[in-house]
Amino acid sequence: MENSAEIGAAVLGLVAAGGGGPAAVLADLVGSVERVVGLTAGAALLSDGAVGGVVASGAAEPRAALAAGFGQGPGGESARSGRPVLCPDLGRERSRWLVFAAKALAAGVDAAWAFPLSHGPDTVGALLVLGRAGAEPDPQVLGLFAEAAAVAILHSAASDRTATELRQLRTALTSRVVVEQAKGMLAVHGGVDVGTAFELLRGHARRNGRPLGEVATALICGDTDPAIIIEHR
Known part of the structure; x- marks a missing residue:
């Protein structure tokens, strides 16, 4: 597991990022995943059933597949369902997500993990992490980051209201x-x-x-x- 002190600092940073609005929270979220977990990540917001405003961090080639992953892909599914969508072998998911799977595999990515940005009954978006099969990141860490981001975004919205x-x-x-x-x-x-x-x-x-x-x-x-x-x- 990643260093607990680094994880704690990242979570506190995410909560604090809420003062800068949702875009700042998403940027801090994907930056934390790249820094702590070492993987390419994207995050997007959910609004009226549509997922958009993708913010990404990590290697350039995998990042090109992230937008598709929030359309017909694990990121979009996670945001709309409010549940994690874990895909340790994208090769087996070609028929499920044709465009996303093709782009991810072409970029050298064959595994993906998506987590909803949820807190309580509220889901405001999703986190999508791309990597290699057999090198699965700790889902508890990613889930913790996703929830911290959700708390920050919800708090920011409440403050604005x-x-x-x-x-x-x-x-x-x-x-x-x-x-x-x-x-x-x-x-x-x-x-x-x-x-x-x-x-x-x-x-x-x-x-x-x-x-x-x-x-x-x-x-x-x-x-x-x-x-x-x-x-x-």
């Missing part, structure tokens, strides 16, 4: 404050209550096909004369 929700909340709160200020201005200018002021403001926005917040901002900034709005009461 949280940031988006916070931006939307700030925008909504800001818009509400602006509308309240505009209502107050109209109420004072027209000598009406704030409820009537709001109806006048909203009516003006609808007649002109503009968002309420935009009309309120224009009123506060002096770009819209309150008399124009008041005259429709």
Whole structure:
């Protein structure tokens, strides 16, 4: 088995790579496989049943077969099924994956191991490792790398959603404050209550096909004369 300290460092690096987004995680994943296991590797993301965005590391010739391996090949099967797909003898799988097997064998690769990027019920992609028959890498190590990458990608997505929700909340709160200020201005200018002021403001926005917040901002900034709005009461 590979050095446990090196494996641990690689796993921690994968988790930390989540801050750079999915592409950074995939790059760190395949780089870790090449560095720790010594094999050519590719990783890709799963989206709506399609696998794409392949990132690769390792020898040039085997890398040429990786894209096919994520189409009709073990990488694609692993991503869509959420299960490992182990192929210690690609020669026996010619009829199963015609294009991938032909490209891999032509590149001097006759074995492949694919692992889903999964954590809990969520599968976000797959890791595909290419090598030689009889020199199988430790599947536990590859599975550990794949799961660490999945954790990083899922955490990154959750962080992005949280940031988006916070931006939307700030925008909504800001818009509400602006509308309240505009209502107050109209109420004072027209000598009406704030409820009537709001109806006048909203009516003006609808007649002109503009968002309420935009009309309120224009009123506060002096770009819209309150008399124009008041005259429709």
